[in-house]
Amino acid sequence: xxxxxxxxxxxxxxxxxxxxxxxxxxxxxxxxxxxxxxxxxxxxxxxxxxxxxxxxxxxxxxxxxxxxxxxxxxxxxxxxxxxxxxxxxxxxxxxxxxxxxxxxxxxxxxxxxxxxxxxxxxxxxxxxxxxxxxxxxxxxxxxxxxxxxxxxxxxxxxxxxxxxxxxxxxxxxxxxxxxxxxxxxxxxxxxxxxxxxxxxxxxxxxxxxxxxxxxxxxxxxxxxxxxxxxxxxxxxxxxxxxxxxxxxxxxxxxxxxxxxxxxxxxxxxxxxxxxxxxxxxxxxxxxxxxxxxxxxxxxxxxxxxxxxxxxxxxxxxxxxxxxxxxxxxxxxxxxxxxxxxxxxxxxxxx
Numbered sequence: 503x504x505x506x507x508x509x510x511x512x513x514x515x516x517x518x519x520x521x522x523x524x525x526x527x528x529x530x531x532x533x534x535x536x537x538x539x540x541x542x543x544x545x546x547x548x549x550x551x552x553x554x555x556x557x558x559x560x561x562x563x564x565x566x567x568x569x570x571x572x573x574x575x576x577x578x579x580x581x582x583x584x585x586x587x588x589x590x591x592x593x594x595x596x597x598x599x600x601x602x603x604x605x606x607x608x609x610x611x612x613x614x615x616x617x618x619x620x621x622x623x624x625x626x627x628x629x630x631x632x633x634x635x636x637x638x639x640x641x642x643x644x645x646x647x648x649x650x651x652x653x654x655x656x657x658x659x660x661x662x663x664x665x666x667x668x669x670x671x672x673x674x675x676x677x678x679x680x681x682x683x684x685x686x687x688x689x690x691x692x693x694x695x696x697x698x699x700x701x702x703x704x705x706x707x708x709x710x711x712x713x714x715x716x717x718x719x720x721x722x723x724x725x726x727x728x729x730x731x732x733x734x735x736x737x738x739x740x741x742x743x744x745x746x747x748x749x750x751x752x753x754x755x756x757x758x759x760x761x762x763x764x765x766x767x768x769x770x771x772x773x774x775x776x777x778x779x780x781x782x783x784x785x786x787x788x789x790x791x792x793x794x795x796x797x798x799x800x801x802x803x804x805x806x807x808x809x810x811x812x813x814x815x816x817x818x819x820x821x822x823x824x825x826x827x828x829x830x831x832x833x834x835x836x837x838x839x840x841x842x843x844x845x846x847x848x849x850x851x852x
Contacts, residue, residue, distance in 0.1 A: 550818035550843040555598030563589045584622050595638040604633025612647045624664035629653050637680040648672045668713035674698035678728040685736030697727035697741045718756040729772035742769025748794050765790050773819050785816030814844030
């Protein structure tokens with residue numbers, strides 16, 4: 503049989519005309535500047551906060567950055583940058599002077615920012631696997647940070663110096679909420695609570711660094727708590743649970759007093775309502791924003807009595823202060839507006 507003929511290779515002679523090759527240039531890296539960020543890390547609880555000192559400005563988490571943006575109009579944004587992983591928690595101090603942020607990953611730094619200058623004043627590098635929550639004391643002197651379960655650490659920091667005031671194991675290990683009592687005794691004795699699978703109330707002497715905690719008794723009631731807030735007098739602690747109810751604890755005895763059904767899908771956010779003393783707003787996993795009043799006896803219908811219905815789980819509620827609204831008889835401004843954010847990325851001015 504005749505063999506098949508191979509295709510002949512065509513060779514190009516150097517003398518033949520060929521298109522010229524473009525000259526080779528060294529590759530240089532282009533430096534991009536972040537100019538605008540749209541959206542937020544909506545799944546992070548507490549990822550949005552209005553500035554207590556400036557009613558026109560708000561802060562929110564976007565990946566590994568915190569965005570500073572005008573609240574009511576589209577304008578120039580600012581960015582707090584420095585984390586090398588996603589920001590997992592954020593807290594603005596009561597007077598709007600500082601902000602604290604924590605991140606995920608092995609470089610689990612806590613950063614403290616001066617909001618007047620936008621500069622990072624402290625990098626606190628004691629957590630190893632991730633930061634779960636951060637919280638400021640009411641006088642902005644102390645900062646508490648707790649790690650994720652794999653980290654299991656709790657630190658109390660001096661905000662001015664960045665030094666460790668006290669530290670210990672994080673209890674409960676799966677802490678989802680940290681909250682300071684508004685009452686400070688003699689300027690050095692502070693109380694704060696950690697809530698998760700249990701509720702633990704801590705006391706700390708900031709002068710000596712002595713830290714101690716007591717687990718709250720709940721009897722046969724079993725809940726997993728994900729939010730917490732103290733009453734204005736510091737005598738009661740209210741914790742929202744994944745079951746959608748709010749538990750009331752006595753601080754002096756660390757004992758469960760009552761349970762009140764409020765919403766469905768979990769009481770993810772629990773905040774003081776500044777328009778009325780000892781009245782709270784609850785952001786639910788079912789997209790509702792409800793009112794919780796511990797002075798009124800709870801009923802089964804409370805879970806259906808929501809004030810606003812939003813799209814997606816409510817992950818942040820922040821009141822807008824000083825916006826030129828109504829004033830009371832003493833001339834103090836009535837704060838009756840707030841911004842709620844949901845897990846679907848929506849921002850609502852209510």
